[in-house]
Amino acid sequence: MGVAAVSLLTTSGLTRHFSGIHAVEGVDFTLEAGEIRALIGSNGAGKTTLVSMICGRIPPSAGEIHFDGRDITRWPAHRRIMAGMAYTFQISSIYAGLPVFENVALAARRKRRGRAAEAATQEALMRVGLWERADQPAGDLAYGHQRLLEIAMGLAQSPRLLILDEPTQGLSEGEIAAFKALIRELAPATTILLIEHNMSVVMELAERVTVMDMGRILAEGTPAEIRANRAVQAAYLGTG
CATH class of the missing domain: 3.40.50.300 (P-loop containing nucleotide triphosphate hydrolases)
Structure with missing residues (x-):
């Protein structure tokens, strides 16, 4: 059984x-x-x-x-x-004037403090492919990358x-393929x-x-x- x-x-x-x-x-x-x-x-x-x-x-x-x-x-x-619940729109729209890293760190700090929040932020950005853009103002990202940033903000809370x-609106074919791989990786833990x-x-x-x-x-x-x-x-x- x-x-x-x-x-x-x-x-x-x-x-x-x-x-x-x-x-x-x-x-x-x-x-x-x-x-x-x-x-x-x-x-x-x-x-x-x-x-x-x-x-x-x-x-x-x-x-x-x-x-x-x-x-x-x-x-x-x-x-x-x-x-343990996270929703892309609830996490908020991005904070356009803040760096990409700080957007995700703000979400991570809902659950963690200090180095733990920083580590969760880095991991989330690496998972969605935005770590190389961590210092870039969020408002300068292309729309598809802003959608990935919202996903990273969700992941940083370990929901x-x-x-x-x-989530795939505005993403290129390559980004959609990476998104599908990410979702398969997240389940069944999430x-x-x-x-x-x-x-x-x-x-x-x-x-x-x-x-x-x-x-x-x-x-x-x-x-x-x-x-x-x-x-x-x-x-x-x-x-x-």
Whole structure:
């Protein structure tokens, strides 16, 4: 008998309404420890609203969120970070006037002090390929490199759950290949939730894919199952 998967994150009945608009409606979602999960759907499907509730940027209208066995539904964002959750947009946009190194060091210091923070900063920058640019002002980086900097800011916190929102946007083909290698290296020590429009990245990286449509989960399954799902084809992949 195999070892049962351990749920790191679960949501039950998670709902968010904005002035009568049902952005997310009754979402039950489970993320197993160590997996790479992709969250896909057309613009307005509710993906960003869902992860914004998970990471504490916005409160739910109804429902619950459990992380590592604890009810975190009403926890503020900074407490979720300390518990091991990192989200690229929550970490913040970059500080354009500060050097690349200091951007990542600020994130690292949420969890560490002194030399430990410096070591975590260097390791994160080396992992995303930006160590050679450590002294460069962050605002001078190309857009794709700024996205990699945001990922480094997440990695510097040694998260148990890393949520990446459109991480390959603006990256070159070579950088995308390096990104895919990085994600494979991070799992299973880090659980990855990936919001991504690049379907080749989704299909190559994700162990399971969750598809949202009109605020609800339309389908979940392996990449092959999602590719073959007629409802997904019609709603999102454009092949129905």
